[in-house]
Amino acid sequence: MGRLGVFVAFSAGLFSFLSPCVLPLFPSYLSFITGMSVDRLHKGFSARDRVRVLSHSIAFILGFSLVFILLGASFSAASQALFEYRDWIRRAGGSLMVLFGLYIAGLIPVRMFGRTRQIQLQNKPAGYIGSIIVGVTFAIGWTPCVGPILGSILSLAGTAETMNTGVGLLAAYSAGLALPFFLSSFALSAFLKAFQRFRPFIIVVERAAGALLIVVGILVLTNYFIVLNSYAISLTPAWLLKRL
Numbered sequence: 001m002g003r004l005g006v007f008v009a010f011s012a013g014l015f016s017f018l019s020p021c022v023l024p025l026f027p028s029y030l031s032f033i034t035g036m037s038v039d040r041l042h043k044g045f046s047a048r049d050r051v052r053v054l055s056h057s058i059a060f061i062l063g064f065s066l067v068f069i070l071l072g073a074s075f076s077a078a079s080q081a082l083f084e085y086r087d088w089i090r091r092a093g094g095s096l097m098v099l100f101g102l103y104i105a106g107l108i109p110v111r112m113f114g115r116t117r118q119i120q121l122q123n124k125p126a127g128y129i130g131s132i133i134v135g136v137t138f139a140i141g142w143t144p145c146v147g148p149i150l151g152s153i154l155s156l157a158g159t160a161e162t163m164n165t166g167v168g169l170l171a172a173y174s175a176g177l178a179l180p181f182f183l184s185s186f187a188l189s190a191f192l193k194a195f196q197r198f199r200p201f202i203i204v205v206e207r208a209a210g211a212l213l214i215v216v217g218i219l220v221l222t223n224y225f226i227v228l229n230s231y232a233i234s235l236t237p238a239w240l241l242k243r244l
Helices: 002-017 023-034 038-043 047-081 083-104 127-140 147-158 163-186 188-221 224-235 238-243
Strands: none
Touching: 002 147, 002 163, 002 188, 023 047, 023 127, 023 163, 023 188, 047 127, 047 147, 047 163, 083 147, 083 188, 147 163, 147 188, 163 188
């Protein structure tokens, strides 16, 4: 998959954060894992509060990243075990990505994608371990409008040549989801103001995410993804390749 796959996975993580299932709930998650009210978070942080918020955010990120990376390893391991069927796995993975992309873009209605399976914690377990557990439950109880994006990256991981590549793709996806979560934790007040301006464009983000998955799915299905990745590497300066 190479660097192009990592870019796609990272972009998918960003799209996941900007989706209607995650973005509006971000303040609530932050409030839950820190034990601080949204009003208090909105007013600003003292130095002690900032350390508390950022450390719990990191613990939360570790929780959901662990689940996603393990999923990536599982899909890649299954693909390796079925090596002789690699072409069929690639075609199936590409087809699923196109299907997910069409759904996210709003071009086809699929009821099964609209079902929710949420694991809710009434009270967060104490401490940073508790924030990790909340991150794990956040990943396991993934909401339907983001599920297709995650499923697409897992499909891509299933077509990876090695398990390490599959793990890398899900690590990149986790990083794409984690980066805006972590940065927004610095200044929730600024985030809330920006969110109000961004809200009308959420549908545009969904359409863009769907288009990206459709294009990548077609490339995987036709086996041109590897060719395009090789071409992208050939255009990369040698000095930059040495640093990547």
